[in-house]
Amino acid sequence: MLITNGTLITWETPNRILENHALYIEKDHIREIGPTQDLIAKYPHEERLDAKGQYVMPGNICAHTHFYGAFARGLAIPGPAPADFPEILEKLWWSLDKSLSREAVYYSALVCLVDAVRHGTTTLIDHHASPNAIEGSLDQIARAVEESGVRASLCYEVTDRDGPERAKAGIEENLRFIEYVKRERPLNGRLAAMFGLHASLTLSEATLQTCRERVGEDIGFHIHVAEHPVDEYDSLHKYGERVVDRLNRHGILGPRSIVVHAVHVDVREINLLVETGTWVTHQPRSNMNNAVGMAQTEGMLRAGVKVGLGNDGFSNAMWEEWKAAYLAHKLWHLDPRRMPATDVVRMAIYNNAALATQQFNCGPIGVIAPGAQADLIFVDYQPFTPLTPDNLPWHIVFGFHESMVTTTIVAGKVLMRDRELLTLDAEKIAYEARQLAPRIWERYHALF
CATH class of the missing domain: 3.20.20.140 (Metal-dependent hydrolases)
Structure with a gap:
């Protein structure tokens, strides 16, 4: 899979922020990073996931x-x-x-x-x-x-x-x-x-x-x-x-x-x-x-x-x-x-x-780098002041919010795309949990 048009936050040491970049994912890991047009030219027939300018960072x-x-x-x-x-x-x-x-x-x-x-x-x-x-x-x-x-x-x-x-x-x-x-x-x-x-x-x-x-x-x-x-x-x-x-x-x-x-x-x-x-x-x-x-x-x-x-x-x-x-x-x-x-x-x-x-023990986790596990999220954050590797921590503390996560990927598999869950039925899970909860609470109160 080729993730295109992202602004990558790599969390390397030192951290880098790479605009209009792409990631080539092979099975569960990141194989290559580069400018979007370069990787599109190199892998023209791969499935693409367009980040649409969002921040792409490790989960x-x-x-x-x-x-x-x-x-x-x-x-x-x-x-x-x-x-x-x-x-x-x-x-x-x-x-x-x-x-x-x-x-x-x-x-x-x-x-x-x-x-x-x-x-x-x-x-x-x-x-x-x-x-x-x-x-x-x-x-x-x-x-x-x-x-x-x-x-x-x-x-x-x-x-x-x-x-x-x-x-x-x-x-x-x-x-x-x-x-x-x-x-x-x-x-x-x-x-x-x-x-x-x-x-x-x-x-x-x-x-x-x-x-x-x-x-x-x-x-x-x-x-x-x-x-x-x-x-x-x-x-x-x-x-x-x-x-x-x-x-x-x-x-x-x-x-x-x-x-x-x-x-x-x-x-x-x-x-x-x-x-x-x-x-x-x-x-x-x-x-x-x-x-x-x-x-x-x-x-x-x-x-x-x-x-x-x-x-x-x-x-x-x-x-x-x-x-x-x-x-x-x-x-x-x-x-x-x-x-x-x-x-x-x-x-x-x-x-x-x-x-x-x-x-x-399956390769680096929590970093965007060749060989690392493809555990990634897309974040729809629109900063109104400059965002750099040096001030990113403060942008996260004061600006990032969990509602801005639009896509979640683990080991190269997309679990949520554009805020739609693909592996779990949240409504059904919540319904089943609500049916269980009164019985759990009843057993809990019976202990007192």
Whole structure:
């Protein structure tokens, strides 16, 4: 396929903006870039997709999300509003996840994937929980991923909070799915697997040891860390050490593992994250919503931590997460100089791209360059001031909106063209989800 008449935002290092350029896509990857007329002359008989002067750029990447949380939208939490994050976990998430069936797992993924395709998010790293529907739950999400055409990495959240049998079942679900992905390499590299863990405060020494023993060094862990101080105090009380130290002792950290949030880690923990090459993901909208504070994100980046940007189950409009990161740190520190857009780009573009490239092992992701995966979006943005590689980050923060995404392509396949979804029936999916939601909510309220 030949994409013509685009203004390319390559996100190379350094970034380039190329007007009236074309992309030649061969199967799932970009083969060649050049001026539109040159490539038309070179490939006169190829199928063409006219970008009509729109910006053509790599699709957005979400480094941490929860598809399973979709049915929380509009759900009323019984009794008084939760006073802190531990109460939010108890009253909302640990009850909602128990209310999910396999069918609900499938539709919770589908509604999130509709949102992702519409809003230009082409790669997502998910973290799943459904204690009453563990076995085969990752297959249900993978089924939704296959139908949507997006790229996703999946894992199941192992925890001791629901008893030893369910902890064991979670371990087996991770291992089964990891082996399936290794053996079959399904969806032509669009599917990856990690080993999911909930958080230190719900994981015993025995469970952590078992997980480490059962998982090969080539597989990374995906775990929440110090989102709230309770995680640190729980670890200090039970084990006499902070969370990151504990995870390091168990061999959970490493260059393929993801630590989520890390809001309340100290300097030594940051140094351990650097020394082990562990990834960290930042989710500012979730942190604000849960009132847990703001991670030392700028300091982590300065120290050498590989910090990416996720959404923790919020909408898959990742530019909204950019804006939240850009604004929240300024307010948190009472300093408008904090969190420049260049730091947001470092997380959301370059670090997320490096993480995704590592996860899927099918060539570069998140860049327009020969050999890179053809994960692309068209953006109908009409700037009224000059747009350059230097000021693009601020154009995105203050000007770009998810409604401007008109076309979404993953691995060379068009998933949305001119705002029309081609792989998913959004109306039917929303209808089916609405039929399921009352039953899920009924099971949820029955737990109180």
